[in-house]
Each structure stands twice: as structure tokens, then as C-alpha cells.
Amino acid sequence: MDVQSSKVVAIGTNPDTGYDSFRLGQFTFRRDEYFAHIEWPKGSHIIEIDRFLRAMVRDIGWGFFYGWIFFDDIFGTTNHYGTVDVFAGAYDQGCKDQGIDHLETFPAEVVKDAFETISRNWINEGYDPLSAPLETGSPLGSKTRERTDPLVRGFQSATRMLGLEGDAPVRSDATGHPINRAFADLEFDKPDIECEPGFEGQLHAINLFDHIARADVTWNPSFTAITGASICCVTSEEHMLPVIHGNDRNEWFIQLTDEIHWQIADKNSGLPRGRIVMKAGDVCAMPADIRHQGFSPKRSMLMVMENGTPGLELRYASGELKPYPVDFG
């Protein structure tokens, strides 16, 4: 695998809109009032700008996540945990048949820097691509003023179990985030805690819904618990997952409230594999050989479990492990 190490460069400013254009390897990126335009030696592609920016900031924030992040059916990234592929049409049967697909591999830091540079230049004040579309401004139009605050919410580590003295600043009710409008009808009872004498101040419990209901981002881990390689994220979801995620391992979903509609396709060809509607209480495992995209008509709560064991992706890719977690019967 050739790793291309040249960094992103600005290659001029669009005089009509004020946005800069960029080159990363053999890809070029240009935006106008409505669209992102991507070109490579044998082809080109166009993506609606809201979708492009919502995908790009999540790809940065997730650290390229597990496996494939498709911004749409054509353009995206693949995480090799140290290096990252940037591809166009490489997992689209039509593009491959026509020979216009393209893929380049870069150090992860180079892609992160490129995506941050592009996002910073193309995002104006008043638009937050991590917010639900109904809760932020529009990304359309010419360049106004760049945002100066962080584009991506950074992770803050809890110093203690949430709710125990000294856990701040991560407790969301302590940071002043209000309950989201969609969860105003929920009751947020506090758990009863009966502690054996001598253990006061060491045992605690929280109402997790009270925390998720205050998340100000969508399709982005709001609270994460990591034990060894076991990763548990809870998130609030509204509108559509702005990327199509291609798994390199199983991924477990537990729908906590409301419902999400998932479209599932073959990872390599994009051919449809299924549609499921998950309602509160439903559990499913996304197999390691699919791509999936979720649609949440109303803000909902989702718990996602990942196995972060290094090298697991190679064991699935080689066929050593079946792409699904359980054999029934």
C-alpha cells in the first residue's frame, strides 16, 4: 500500500463565493453556494454542502471510526488505524465498471488536518453541522465569517463515576445543557441509592436518560464508557445519519427511545440487503460486511456497543470470523 504523505494545500479562492479550494494528493475540493465539488484524475463528484460538512466534521470527530465512512454512495474514507484511505467510487459497482474509481492512502494525521482545514474554511458562523437541522442555521450561500469556536466537541474525561463529588465538568446537568425539546415529556427520576455503612461517597447511580436528553449534538457519541476494548456509547439521534457507515466488525445497537429506520446494503457493491425499523427496546447487531444509514424522524436515544480489539478488522476481512455474531439453531 503506497502511503501519500503530501499535506493539503489551498489552491485559490472562488471570487464569487469567497471559499478557498484545496488539493489533497490527487483529489481537489471546491465549494460553491450549494455544493461541494470533488475531482480526481479520472472523474468528479458533487455533494450537497450540508451533507458534505455534516459528514466531514463527524469523520474528524470520530477519528475516522471503525471501517468505512461513506459521505454518500461515492466518496468517503476507510480507517486502517494509522493510515486512512480517501476514496471516490471505489465501493460503487458502476464507477468500478467504468474505471473511474480512485483511492489514495494517507497518514491519518494528514487526512485529519486536511478535513479540519477544509471544514474551517467552508463553515460560517451560525451553522453547526453537529446540531440537528432544526436547531442550527443554514450552510448555504457565500462565505461570511468563519467560526472561531471548536468545530468538533472534544472528549472530556470523567475523573470519577458520574454523580459522585468531583465528577465535573462532564456531568451534563452541571454544565447547564437544557433538556432537549424532544424529551420534555420524559420523567427524570433519580435512582434510590442504599449504601452499606463505610461506603458512602463511593457508590452512586445516575439516570442515564437525564444525561442523553441534554446532549446538544446528534449522531455523535454524547457519553462513552470504555472498559478494556469494550466501548459503549450513548447518543441522541435526529434527522439522518449524515454518513453511511461500513462496518469492519459487528456493531450492536440498543434502541432506548422512539425509533430509527435503517437502510442496509452490501458493503462492497452498495446493493440493498435490508431495511429495519428499530423501536424502543429493540436490539440488533449490524454485521461486519454491510454498510448502513439511519433515519430518526424524531429525536431518539440509541446505545451503541463496539468491540475495539486491535486487529479484529483483519480477522473479519480474512473470513476467519463470520460477519455476524450469533448462529441460531
Ligand SMILES: [Fe+2]
Ligand atoms: Fe455504524
